[in-house]
Amino acid sequence: MQQFSLLLTSLPDGILLGFVYGLAAMGLTLIWGVMNVINLSHGPIIALGMFGTFFLFMRAGVNPYVGLIPIAVVGVLLGVLIYVIAVHRVINAPHLSSLLATFSVNMIIIGLGTAALTTSPYNVDFSAGSFKIGPVTLLGTRLIAALVTMLFTGGLYLFLYRTRPGKFIRAVANNRAAAELMGVPSTRILALSFGLGTMLAMVSGALIATFFPFSILAGGSYELKSFVIGVLGGLGNPIGALFGGLILGVIEGIIPAFLETSWVPVIEFALFVLILLVRPSGLFGAKK
Amino acid sequence: MKLWHKYIGLILPVLAVAALVAWPFVTGKPANRESAFTILKAVALASSLNILLGYTGYVSFGHIVFYGFGGYIGIYLLTAQEWSLWNAMLAGGLTSGILAFLLGKAILRLRGAYFALATIGVNEAMKAFINNFDLFGGPTGITLNFSVYKAYGGAAQALQTSFYIGAGLALLAVLLSHIVRTSKFGLGLLAIRENEDAAEVMGVVAPNAKTWAYVLSAIIPGMIGVLFFFKNGNVEPHDAFPLHASIELLVMVMLGGQGTVLGPILGAFAYQGMRGYLVTSAFFKNIQLSVSGALLLAIVLFIPAGAIGWLRHRVPMIRRALA
Numbered sequence: 051m052q053q054f055s056l057l058l059t060s061l062p063d064g065i066l067l068g069f070v071y072g073l074a075a076m077g078l079t080l081i082w083g084v085m086n087v088i089n090l091s092h093g094p095i096i097a098l099g100m101f102g103t104f105f106l107f108m109r110a111g112v113n114p115y116v117g118l119i120p121i122a123v124v125g126v127l128l129g130v131l132i133y134v135i136a137v138h139r140v141i142n143a144p145h146l147s148s149l150l151a152t153f154s155v156n157m158i159i160i161g162l163g164t165a166a167l168t169t170s171p172y173n174v175d176f177s178a179g180s181f182k183i184g185p186v187t188l189l190g191t192r193l194i195a196a197l198v199t200m201l202f203t204g205g206l207y208l209f210l211y212r213t214r215p216g217k218f219i220r221a222v223a224n225n226r227a228a229a230e231l232m233g234v235p236s237t238r239i240l241a242l243s244f245g246l247g248t249m250l251a252m253v254s255g256a257l258i259a260t261f262f263p264f265s266i267l268a269g270g271s272y273e274l275k276s277f278v279i280g281v282l283g284g285l286g287n288p289i290g291a292l293f294g295g296l297i298l299g300v301i302e303g304i305i306p307a308f309l310e311t312s313w314v315p316v317i318e319f320a321l322f323v324l325i326l327l328v329r330p331s332g333l334f335g336a337k338k
Numbered sequence: 339m340k341l342w343h344k345y346i347g348l349i350l351p352v353l354a355v356a357a358l359v360a361w362p363f364v365t366g367k368p369a370n371r372e373s374a375f376t377i378l379k380a381v382a383l384a385s386s387l388n389i390l391l392g393y394t395g396y397v398s399f400g401h402i403v404f405y406g407f408g409g410y411i412g413i414y415l416l417t418a419q420e421w422s423l424w425n426a427m428l429a430g431g432l433t434s435g436i437l438a439f440l441l442g443k444a445i446l447r448l449r450g451a452y453f454a455l456a457t458i459g460v461n462e463a464m465k466a467f468i469n470n471f472d473l474f475g476g477p478t479g480i481t482l483n484f485s486v487y488k489a490y491g492g493a494a495q496a497l498q499t500s501f502y503i504g505a506g507l508a509l510l511a512v513l514l515s516h517i518v519r520t521s522k523f524g525l526g527l528l529a530i531r532e533n534e535d536a537a538e539v540m541g542v543v544a545p546n547a548k549t550w551a552y553v554l555s556a557i558i559p560g561m562i563g564v565l566f567f568f569k570n571g572n573v574e575p576h577d578a579f580p581l582h583a584s585i586e587l588l589v590m591v592m593l594g595g596q597g598t599v600l601g602p603i604l605g606a607f608a609y610q611g612m613r614g615y616l617v618t619s620a621f622f623k624n625i626q627l628s629v630s631g632a633l634l635l636a637i638v639l640f641i642p643a644g645a646i647g648w649l650r651h652r653v654p655m656i657r658r659a660l661a
Binding site for chain 2: 082086088135136139140143144145146147149150151153154155156157158160161162164165274277278281310312313315316318319320322323326327330
């Protein structure tokens with residue numbers, strides 16, 4: 051009975067958190083799907099999103115949810131910048147090159163971030179109340195974050211399927227050479243995709259900052275979670291990432307009721323390797 | 339091929355390791371011995387990784403898992419079972435090899451980035467598991483009792499002995515790297531790197547060859563792990579499975595030139611030397627990670643073959659000596 055009541059508190063929490071994990075993973079998997087690059091600078095970018103919220107809210111007094119707009123804009127620009135400087139030259143090189151190129155971006159961000167912000171934890175002191183539904187209490191920040199995630203997912207879906215640049219992105223993801231022959235400006239589309247991926251990572255970081263304390267190194271664990279989710283939902287499938295995130299959220303919600311919390315990563319990573327082995331295209335199948 | 343042709347590529351690597359061992363004695367400073375040990379450890383680990391990364395073309399992002407796993411097994415045997423350092427090291431290397439064999443059978447089927455991701459997953463799963471594994475001390479790890487060092491002539495003497503063993507392991511790794519490189523087995527690995535399907539058509543049994551390459555690249559890291567944590571006095575999950583150390587190894591191999599015997603050695607020297615300089619320099623101290631990152635980026639973008647690869651390409655005369 052005690053387990054049941056524990057489950058009632060931890061499961062809804064986990065599910066709401068899963069939405070935001072999904073948003074972060076969406077950024078990773080979008081970049082993978084379009085250009086076959088695993089973005090190892092994903093973690094620090096998430097951390098930058100967290101600091102975006104911190105500085106906008108704590109220092110400038112902007113509401114964290116209004117602050118998402120400038121953070122998203124900066125995210126797109128930052129992503130385009132990273133693409134032009136670090137990724138474009140190695141886009142056709144073996145995987146090791148693009149992995150190391152994005153990892154060097156990771157080192158640069160962490161290095162500068164550590165020098166400027168130290169690695170001590172920061173906290174965003176923001177509360178959006180809580181809602182009680184029967185025996186379940188939901189935190190306002192997490193509920194709004196889940197809504198924002200759904201908004202972004204819907205927006206991404208509409209963008210990819212209903213607008214011209216979105217169709218270009220899907221064309222480039224499908225077959226870059228053929229898309230180029232059809233007159234798609236592939237370099238600009240790749241840069242835009244990287245920008246969108248970075249934006250999603252930063253927005254997810256900005257939302258996570260309203261739940262937990264963080265430091266410049268905090269992105270690392272979310273980057274690893276994004277890998278797990280990306281593989282769960284199928285690398286290259288942004289919508290699958292949302293479901294992957296929810297699965298991870300459910301796992302994180304259920305396990306604490308039965309095992310110690312420290313077992314969560316063991317199960318997550320074992321699941322990750324297992325899925326890579328038996329179904330590398332993910333539970334929901336990638337596009338190709 | 340004349341006999342000396344086969345061994346000429348070994349001259350520079352062995353000289354480099356020998357110079358490193360002689361360095362603390364020539365300068366007579368004990369602090370240099372610690373720096374030399376760090377570089378020797380990097381040489382051994384990078385040369386081992388090169389067998390998988392450079393020759394076979396599989397990017398292992400979590401290679402440090404063998405170092406940590408072997409280290410844990412060895413330290414456990416040293417403390418709980420009171421084995422000697424030698425036996426513990428052999429056991430650490432052997433269990434790392436077995437782990438690589440079992441893992442290899444499973445994850446070497448994956449190619450490219452999927453393999454890289456799986457190795458990250460394995461490393462993180464292992465770290466998280468050891469964190470919960472009470473036999474190995476959970477999150478606090480295992481601490482060696484100081485009296486352990488008595489059997490090796492006291493702590494100071496044990497450090498000295500560790501240095502020699504480290505030098506021996508580095509030399510072993512370099513020799514192994516050279517033997518693989520010049521053998522028919524190594525030729526099969528190189529063929530897998532260039533085109534796995536074509537290699538299979540030509541008669542290379544790719545799954546077996548890859549698995550053995552993985553095993554060979556795991557044994558010495560396992561032994562180095564035992565030695566390092568013996569010298570260190572304790573082992574914790576956080577120190578045993580640092581993901582960034584895996585990536586540092588990739589950087590070393592990449593810096594010197596993947597797929598060559600000398601490359602990882604040169605890379606280990608260059609990377610550790612640079613890091614030592616950046617960490618201590620007053621100007622770069624705070625942003626040393628960023629400077630390393632920018633340098634890495636420049637190398638990846640402009641000299642992807644690494645220093646040795648670049649030299650081999652530019653000066654064909656010395657190719658044989660830079661094997």
